[in-house]
Amino acid sequence: MADDLWHQTSGAVMTITINRPERRNALNASVAAGISAALDKGEADPSVRAIVLTGAEDKAFCAGGDLQLDADGTPFTIEAADPRHYVAGLFRRMRACRLPLVARVNGHALAGGFGLLCACDLAVAKEEALLGPTETRVGLFPMMILPHLLRVVPERALMEMCLTGEPVTARDAVPLNLVNYTVPADELDAKTDWLVERITSKTPTGIRLGKQSLAHIREMSFDHALEYAQFMLANMCRTEDAREGMTAFAQKRAPEWTGR
Template sequence: MSAAVRIERKDAVMTLVIDRESRRNALNADVAAGICAGLDAAEADRAVRAVVLTGAGDKAFCAGGDLQPNAQGTPFTIDAADPRHYVAGLIRRMDACRLPLVARVNGHALAGGFGLVSCCDLVVAREDARLGVTEVRVGLFPMMILPPLLRTVPARVLMEMCLTGEPITAKEALADRIVNYAVPADALDAKTDWLVSRIVDKSPTGIRLGKQALAKVRDMSADSALEYAQFMLANMARTKDAREGFAAFAEKRAPQWTAE
């Protein structure tokens, strides 16, 4: 595990903490490797039902790529001959995560940090946290994170963010459903715990297969998506979790999920 990302475990929830508070939890190769390794560890543990991604301290979730002159592993040093950029690999890994991924936005999430937020399934944020893409201020554009941004930010809002470089608060972002919840700082942990508690008691198999289906259907035509959905539904109905869910419903009891 990378020293830049700390793992915390509580019951069925694994929390990945970007641990570079002195650098405002800036994104670099070590952070990307640490998040990927954390997701691997979470998926390898059958008892883990959800992953929370957050930053150390209370100033920044992730301030984006490290712009300091002595930065290590900055995202902006790209070998044009090598297409395997670590940011692209991180986005692919987060997209492929089979567990629910919740962003606990403890502070500002800018540029690549906002990209990480956009890669998560659900978002609970401090209402005063600033979200945005500031790359145009330094002569860049948020190239690497455009795919997740396009999925989560309304087109006109995203265009204004990209062209002006001006962030918005999480409270403002709530109106466009860019975040699920925006709460005062002292309510962040309670709201995150509340949201995660509504996930971890549901069928892990249903969630895992459902996330896979959502990712595939998103890129399909309507006809192909309907054909794929029939196949997935028939296969999901054969799982042990589905059979247990039906039985528990008929017997009016809480289901006992096996993740199978």
């Protein structure tokens, strides 16, 4: 495992940590590859039901690409003709992940780091963390993260953030639905654990199939979405988890999920 990223599994939860605090946990090719590999490992492990993404220490969740011109991971080295850039690959992998992704925002999430936050399904942040696309401050625009921003950030807020490059505090981000919860720094772990437990106690099969279906439905017309939803619901009803869920409900007991 690379020194700049590590992951560990405890019970039903895998935690992925970007470990570059000296560079404000900036993204580079190694970090992107490490996150993707960890997602592969988590999906292959039937005991893992949710994945938490966070940064090392308490200053930054992820500050995006390293802005030093010759740094590892700088956006200034992107080749315009190459569609296989590591950031694009990482965001595609996160979008395809069938396990719930929860961002534990331990510090600032800026530029590409804000994109990582928006690529997660849910987010818990410490109150004073700054969030936003800051690319216009350095002569750029948040191009690589726009596909995720468009799905998460309300239109007017998106335009203001992208055009001004001014971040907002996590506390102010809650009304914009950029994060689910904000807490004081010393309550971050407890709130994250609380949210993750509410996920991992539910059907893993239903959640995996549901996330996969949601990704497809977003791209469909209304009529096609309804047709696809009916097909997927019929298939989900045949799973062991669905049968167990209905049986447990009828028997007034807690379900025992098999993940099948």
